[in-house]
Amino acid sequence: MPRKKKTPDFEQSLHELETLVTKMEQGDMSLEESLKAFEEGVSLTRDCQSILAQAEQKVQVLVESGGELKTEPFTPDEDA
Numbered sequence: 192m193p194r195k196k197k198t199p200d201f202e203q204s205l206h207e208l209e210t211l212v213t214k215m216e217q218g219d220m221s222l223e224e225s226l227k228a229f230e231e232g233v234s235l236t237r238d239c240q241s242i243l244a245q246a247e248q249k250v251q252v253l254v255e256s257g258g259e260l261k262t263e264p265f266t267p268d269e270d271a
Contacts, residue, residue, distance in 0.1 A: 199238040201246075208235040 211232050214220070220228060250265040 199242065201239060201242040204235050204238045204242070208232060208239065211235070 211228055215225060215228050215232075251262040
């Protein structure tokens with residue numbers, strides 16, 4: 192039975208991306224290794240962007256105004 196792809200963890204993906212960038216900046220990789228690392232970096236970047244977009248959507252609050260729905264940014268209570 193095939194495994195489901197685990198939802199990426201933002202912190203883990205970001206750490207992997209930082210590690211990959213550091214490795215690439217050292218300049219010790221072959222062209223083939225660099226291309227593979229670049230592809231992995233693009234994938235990790237997309238994962239991070241997707242996670243951030245989902246978090247942003249969760250934070251937005253729907254407010255009904257004059258029969259129309261509009262979004263407002265989430266603002267935490269000042270008392271909390």
